Amino acid sequence: MSAAGGVRLDGVTVAHGGTTVLDRLDLSVGPGEVMALLGPSGSGKTTALRAVAGFVRPSAGRVLIGGRDVTGLPPYRRGIGMVVQQYALFPHLRVEQNVAFGLRARRTPRATITGRVTEALEMVGMAGYARRHPRELSGGQQQRVAIARALAIRPDVLLLDEPLSALDARLRSGMLAELARLHRELPHVSILYVTHDQIEALTLADRVAVLDQARLRDCGTPYELYRTPRTAFTASFVGNANLLPVRGERDGRVRLADTPLRVASGAAGPGAGAEATVCVQPHLLRLLPAPDAVGATGGAGSANVLRGTVTAVQWRGHTHRLLVDVHGHEVRADVGDLRQPPAAGDEVALAVDPEDTVLLPGGLTDGGHRG
Secondary structure (H helix, E strand, O other): OOOOOOEEEEEEEEEEOOEEEEEEEEEEEOOOOEEEEEOOOOOOHHHHHHHHHOOOOOOEEEEEEOOEEOOOOOHHHOOEEEEEOOOOOOOOOOHHHHHHHHHHHOOOOHHHHHHHHHHHHHHOOOHHHOOOOHHHOOHHHHHHHHHHHHHHOOOOEEEEEOOOOOOOHHHHHHHHHHHHHHHHHOOOOEEEEEEOOHHHHHHHOOEEEEEEOOEEEEEEOHHHHHHOOOOHHHHHHHHOOEEEEEEEOOOOOEEEOOEEEOOOOOOOOOOOOOEEEEEEOHHHOEEOOHHHHOOOOOOOOOOEEEEEEEEEEEEOOOEEEEEEEEOOEEEEEEEEOOOOOOOOOOEEEEEEOHHHOEEEEOOOOOOOOOO
16 A cells, blocks of 8 residues: 555535535545544535545546546546445355455456455454355444455555444444554555544544535544534534524623623633624533522532523433523533432523633524534
8 A cells, every 4th residue: 555645635516416515625634544524414425435436526626546636537446445334245245255356356366366355354353254145244244344345455545434324333332443443554544434423433533524515614633623613513513512692792701691601711702792602512511509500609610600491301321411491592411310300390500611611703603413
C-alpha cells in the first residue's frame, strides 16, 4: 500500500433529476486517517462515499486519491476496498473464494492470491473459517469476511458504508473494537466510514464530518464536535444537546425568557437584545434537591438554574431521563438512577455550570436533531 495515500473531494456536487443530493463538498482525508461521515438519512453521506468509490459521477468538482484525479475512472481502477451494510457475499462461494474475488478480477497471480487471502482472513480473525459458506456464519462473521475481501486487494482507501447497522448491539460493540484494531494495523490506509450512529463515529474516527441536507455542516475531532460544536445542528445531532433560544443582555449574560444565564468564560456575548442559542448536553444538567425547586438557591452554587415542570420521566437503566418544560421549551436531563424520581406535573429545578454551556450566535435557524 502506498504511503502517499489520502482522499480529497474538491467541490464535489452530485445531482439526480434536478435535485442536488450533495452540494459542493470540500473534504480531505489524510493517509492513515479515519474520517466518519455522520448525518441523518438523506444528508448526502452515502452519496459522498459512492462518489469516492466511482459509483456516481459528480456533476461538478473532482475526486482525488493519493493526489491523482480519479473522477473519470471506474471503481476497479481507483485502488479502493468497500464494505456495505448487507455484506454482499456470494452465497455459493466459500469464504476463501469470496475473499479472493477482487484479486481474481484484477488478474492477480494464483500464488499471490493464496497468500493474500490467508493474510486478510488472519487480520480479521477468520482464518479458521476459510472453507465454510456464508450461510454457515453468523452476521458478525459474515461482516468480517466482507472486510477481509476489501483488505485483500491492499487498498489505499477503505470505504465502509454503515457496516455495523445490521448487527445487534453486542456484535456492534465487538466489531467496533475490531475496526479500531485494524486501523492501528493499517497505518497508511485512509478510511471513510459512513454512519448515522454518533457513538460509532465518536468511538472510531480521528475526525468527523457532519452532513445535513446535502451540505457539510461541521468537521473536527470527536472531542471538538462534542464539547465545542460550531453549529446548532452539530450540537444537537452529535451531542444530543438541548438548544435554548436566548437574548443578549448588557452585562454580557443572556436571558431565557425571564431567567438570566451565565455562559462559559471567554464566550463572546451576543450583544444586548441580539438572538443566540445556548447548548446544554442532557448529562450535564443536575437535579437540585426539593428546596431548590421551590425557590431557594442553596446547593446550586454559581450554577445556572432552570426551573420548570416535569412532563415525562423515562427510566434508562443507569439513568432517568427527565423531560422538563422550561418557559415552553422541552429540556432533557439525564440524571443518575433516582430512588424517588419526580413525577409528571412536579416542579423541579435543574442546575448547569456556566462552563458546561456552549453559546452559538443567532437563533435556531438551522433546525436541530432531537434524540
